[in-house]
Amino acid sequence: MKxxxxxxxxxxxxxxxxxEHYKSVWVDIPSELFDPQxxxxxxDEYLDQLEYAATLGFDGICVNEHHQNGYGLMPSPxxxxxxxxxxxxxxxxIVLGNSVALYNPPTRVAEEFAMLDCLTGGRLVAGFPVGTxxxxxxxxxxxxxxxxxxxxxxxxxIVDAWTRPEVFSFDGKYTQLRYVNIWPRPIQKPxxxxxxxxxxxxxxxxxxLDHNFVYASLSYGGYKRAQTTMDHxxxxxxxxxxxxxxxxxxxxxxxxxxxxxDEIDDKYAQHVEYFYNQMLHVWPGYQxxxxxxxIDTIKASLTGGTAQLGDAVTRYAPWKQLVDNGNVVVGTPSxxxxxxxxxxxxxxxxxLMLLNQIGSMPPDLARENIRLTATEVLPKIxxxxxxxxxxxxxIASQRSPAAAGALS
Amino acid sequence: MSSxxxxxxxxxxxxxxxxxxxxxxxxxxxxxAHEDAFVEELAxxxxxxxxxxxxxxQSTGDEKLQDVHDAIxxxxxxxxxxxxxxxxxxxxxxxxMLAAELAAVQPRRFPKLVLISPFGLWNGLHxxxxxxxxxxxxxxxxxxGPGAAAPLPGGQSLEEVVARAKAREVAxxxxxxxxxxxxxKRIHRITMPTLLVWGSEDGITPPDYGQxxxxxxxxxxxxxxxxxxxxxxxxxPQAVATLVEAFLK
Numbered sequence: 146m147k148x149x150x151x152x153x154x155x156x157x158x159x160x161x162x163x164x165e166h167y168k169s170v171w172v173d174i175p176s177e178l179f180d181p182q183x184x185x186x187x188x189d190e191y192l193d194q195l196e197y198a199a200t201l202g203f204d205g206i207c208v209n210e211h212h213q214n215g216y217g218l219m220p221s222p223x224x225x226x227x228x229x230x231x232x233x234x235x236x237x238x239i240v241l242g243n244s245v246a247l248y249n250p251p252t253r254v255a256e257e258f259a260m261l262d263c264l265t266g267g268r269l270v271a272g273f274p275v276g277t278x279x280x281x282x283x284x285x286x287x288x289x290x291x292x293x294x295x296x297x298x299x300x301x302x303i304v305d306a307w308t309r310p311e312v313f314s315f316d317g318k319y320t321q322l323r324y325v326n327i328w329p330r331p332i333q334k335p336x337x338x339x340x341x342x343x344x345x346x347x348x349x350x351x352x353x354l355d356h357n358f359v360y361a362s363l364s365y366g367g368y369k370r371a372q373t374t375m376d377h378x379x380x381x382x383x384x385x386x387x388x389x390x391x392x393x394x395x396x397x398x399x400x401x402x403x404x405x406x407d408e409i410d411d412k413y414a415q416h417v418e419y420f421y422n423q424m425l426h427v428w429p430g431y432q433x434x435x436x437x438x439x440i441d442t443i444k445a446s447l448t449g450g451t452a453q454l455g456d457a458v459t460r461y462a463p464w465k466q467l468v469d470n471g472n473v474v475v476g477t478p479s480x481x482x483x484x485x486x487x488x489x490x491x492x493x494x495x496x497l498m499l500l501n502q503i504g505s506m507p508p509d510l511a512r513e514n515i516r517l518t519a520t521e522v523l524p525k526i527x528x529x530x531x532x533x534x535x536x537x538x539x540i541a542s543q544r545s546p547a548a549a550g551a552l553s
Numbered sequence: 554m555s556s557x558x559x560x561x562x563x564x565x566x567x568x569x570x571x572x573x574x575x576x577x578x579x580x581x582x583x584x585x586a587h588e589d590a591f592v593e594e595l596a597x598x599x600x601x602x603x604x605x606x607x608x609x610x611q612s613t614g615d616e617k618l619q620d621v622h623d624a625i626x627x628x629x630x631x632x633x634x635x636x637x638x639x640x641x642x643x644x645x646x647x648x649x650m651l652a653a654e655l656a657a658v659q660p661r662r663f664p665k666l667v668l669i670s671p672f673g674l675w676n677g678l679h680x681x682x683x684x685x686x687x688x689x690x691x692x693x694x695x696x697x698g699p700g701a702a703a704p705l706p707g708g709q710s711l712e713e714v715v716a717r718a719k720a721r722e723v724a725x726x727x728x729x730x731x732x733x734x735x736x737x738k739r740i741h742r743i744t745m746p747t748l749l750v751w752g753s754e755d756g757i758t759p760p761d762y763g764q765x766x767x768x769x770x771x772x773x774x775x776x777x778x779x780x781x782x783x784x785x786x787x788x789x790p791q792a793v794a795t796l797v798e799a800f801l802k
Contacts, residue, residue, distance in 0.1 A: 283686065286729070286730035288729045288730075289722070289725050289729065290723070290725045290726035290729070291619070291726070318619065429688070430683075430685070430686030430687055430688060431686055434686075434725065434729075435685060435718060435724065435725045436725050436726070440718065440719060440722075443714075443715065443718050444711065444715060447711060447714065448711070
């Protein structure tokens, strides 16, 4: 199993009573709440944490994309990946991802990911989320009625741009290009592994499988609530005749590791509560623009049970509830290892992403959480799936000595 | 009222036909596709054809419409299939924007035009409401006036929920993110007598837009229905129908 550390890069010093006084952490969060001097310090802190995680042995480190969002300071994840590229050596750099409808033209994504793959020596994992409604429809005003169609067209164009050797024209519905011919090209062949970070659109599962992409379930709801989603994903895989290779899937889980439950309650509870109750305070009207979910997905959610990413917590969610519901996995290293192994087996995933810096968690606590996770939990769980399944969706990396010869 | 389905290029068209007299075409808005009070009043004096916009009722083909120009051609195909060579054209809300576009494209086909709180212009000084992002309570007030209550959640059939989601999706297709698709470039072609009807409490398309349309269509007159909100023709169907009837005759 691959275990990766995910970072959101939150503005972790929003007011403690943010939810009471402000409409939304996303889209129209007031600009006066962002102090650039603080922001600069936070970027350093968080990049340090990702590099730290790499040195301690996480298989990959993950960055993502959000816009106009107080809990996610990376409108450009590629800038972060580039910052990490030359200061890391073997760790996979997982960009989760480029929200392709927000890049014009989509070949920009193909180019930047090719650059990153070269810069990292073939360590890039390329993520293509559709993007949240907040980011796409509201922050960038992409039409929700056509977003998905635009997204599918863009992903096909990006893969073609990476793989077709000739100069070609593209006459699409959303993009028209006369000369597609990207320089550079990625190191990994045929292209970097592609992961699709997703919510619960039923179309995404089949499409990911058909394109040989990983479906990475990203939500803050935790593993218990995700069971239905992942069950549906594997049912789609069965129906389409794909094997149940767990490396076709990924999952994000919030984790706090400590020496005792009391210690964790004492030091960490307030930061996790802050995340769920203050930082996820999003105006409901920004969560689901009409057309963002297809009619089929809407019907499925009404009749069948795939819950909503944004069915965030409207009532206050106390720490105990967050732990009991599995939003966050907490405990001593053995306890956490056991629960993560159970989670990975139940959901049947081969790529586990862990969020260790949560909410207002300051750097000393975040680093301790990262350290304990990496040194005492990872060794207990990374054996999972060994000997049973191959990961065909991982980096193929490493620079070639032959290239040095070509340049001398 | 009789309904029929016609096959047109790109899908299926549902039309309702009622009344007798000189022909009138009605293009509904986002929230009144199945409200009959106004068209029934009109049917006392006119032969009314209500077209269901694609995505509403049993009209299909909305996913093929990329922009307002595609919608105009869908509507021209629909009018041809319904056998309407010339008629007075009435449009409300989203249907009002499309009616204005049709009138600009084929002014000789529509000797008179009625626009009831239409979309189509954007004025940053008095923005239209972002009703897509509004709460149920905010939307209720904007649609029906101050003090209007939001409908209670739950209690709707799956079909009703899906129809509502689809209506909003079609609205988004044409009105996202700002309801300006370039009508101002062609509005000079609207030269037929035009009646503009607005509710004084309209929170979706503020009454200031009535003034904007009035300025841009010299052959127009503006009537504000006091106390009504976004759907004055449903708040006061008899009064608005009488007004429209007098204008059309």
